[in-house]
Amino acid sequence: MMALLRSRRTMFVLVGLVVVGLVVSAAIGLFNAIGTAPVTAPQQEQQQNGDRGTGQAPAAPPDAGVLGQAPPGLAYVSDPEADVYCEGTECVRLVMVMTEDGELPEDSRASVEAVADQLTARGWEEQRPQGAPADQLFLSDGEHILADTSSHDDPESAAMLMLGDAGGDTTSP
Secondary structure: OHHHHHOHHHHHHHHHHHHHHHHHHHHHHHHHHHOOOOOOOHHHHHHHHHHHOOOOOOOOOOOHHHHOOOOOOEEEEOOOOOOEEEEOOEEEEEEEEEEOOOOOOOOHHHHHHHHHHHHHHOOOEEOOOOOOOOOOOEEEOOOEEEEEOOOOOOOOOOEEEEEEEOOOOOOOO
């Protein structure tokens, strides 16, 4: 038995089994995370809460109009129903930054920076919510908070901003 445990072939087999087990475990966790129920839109959640008679209705997310006019050459795009996501009583709105022609900008990072520059000129301040990644942009005007949720590494990805009520969970840098 000891000679079997000392052989290289047995060690390679055991290491292979452990690696396969870890990969399978990670895959199962990923599929479970993907398979969880999606966050519902506010109207659906209100109906569900109304049917049960329990819980509070979620607050409506801020309108994209709180961002004001988009920087020159850019436009804000947000579907009033499809771009609203709620969890519990909190709702956020996703806002895409597109060109005025309705196309994806060439550089999503530059588009988000143009929006951030314009908003900071209007009095919005950079925030650092507790536990937020250091490289993610957060701005707040005191009532609303704006987060950059873009995937800047993907050239096919739009510049995406998440707009929500500030509440009281933000802290200054």
